């Protein structure tokens with residue numbers, strides 16, 4: 138018998154498992170709203186035009202080779218990524234006190250950041266919002282940190298539990314790490330306002346809490362790269378330290394290329410260069426060096442004025458389509474006089490709506506309407522189209538009446 142005969146079958150990933158179930162469904166009306174990936178109005182994955190152009194440029198460039206990248210990744214990519222999130226005029230960048238390393242998308246950036254903190258930071262507790270992206274607790278636990286939660290979402294208002302958040306951060310131990318979603322909080326779609334961010338910043342700085350931003354949706358939430366980075370920039374502007382994990386999965390549609398960056402903003406250039414030297418020691422035994430292709434696409438787009446502008450337009454078009462899906466779904470429920478207040482559908486931000494539907498209602502919608510979503514009632518607005526909104530509205534209506 139197999140030496141692995143005692144291996145116990147692991148449960149399906151709660152998010153990716155939704156897609157597995159969707160693929161097994163034979164119904165022509167089936168609809169996958171579980172996946173966090175952008176779809177066109179026709180329900181198809183989208184490769185941005187600007188990405189196709191950049192890839193063509195890379196193919197045409199005869200001087201390109203497939204040598205290993207350095208441990209920290211592509212230098213241009215790192216510089217331009219820091220500029221993208223912190224702003225072109227960021228003093229932290231000008232003063233050379235940001236250490237940036239190319240990582241395997243957002244997930245890999247969080248993991249490398251977590252492992253660095255476990256080795257080199259005095260406080261090993263990381264506070265994550267309740268709820269949060271399901272991978273956060275696992276990433277940080279495996280990185281060697283201990284995970285606690287802070288209140289974030291109020292199911293009554295389907296909005297931010299700002300008091301609860303401040304209370305929990307206020308009672309965290311001095312110096313604790315705090316994971317913050319830079320924008321478009323997943324799964325709730327609920328973000329603090331700028332004024333609230335400023336209060337969060339004051340509280341966190343007064344207790345020396347270390348901000349670790351997860352930026353998976355820059356530009357994808359509002360359509361503006363600058364607006365979606367405001368939370369991060371408020372913290373960097375005060376001269377204090379922070380970490381930021383960036384993903385190009387959503388905002389450039391580079392999901393499978395696994396391209397992202399970890400930046401650690403330090404107090405001085407000397408500290409930043411020491412931090413970078415230690416990040417290399419985290420990365421080298423983990424995967425040696427990052428992949429070349431995705432980072433080359435991103436760097437080509439970020440460094441060329443025309444391509445950059447074209448990107449911002451395509452990004453805005455994706456964000457606008459999602460925002461219009463919110464309005465269409467809200468309007469459809471209004472028209473059907475579906476019981477309840479559904480205004481959170483238009484108020485929430487980013488790719489997801491946290492509908493407030495419970496797991497029985499979700500099961501009902503899957504069984505009766507072939508609509509697939511996570512059991513917490515989160516729907517991906519990016520998976521909807523004008524054609525499928527009525528079907529979803531029918532399902533929600535039936536589920537709550």
Ligand code: PLP
Nearest residue numbers: 173242243244270323353384386
């Ligand atoms: N962080 C959040 C909040 C996310 O929603 C995601 C993706 O769904 C990620 C990070 C990481 O994604 P990736 O590793 O594909 O960049």
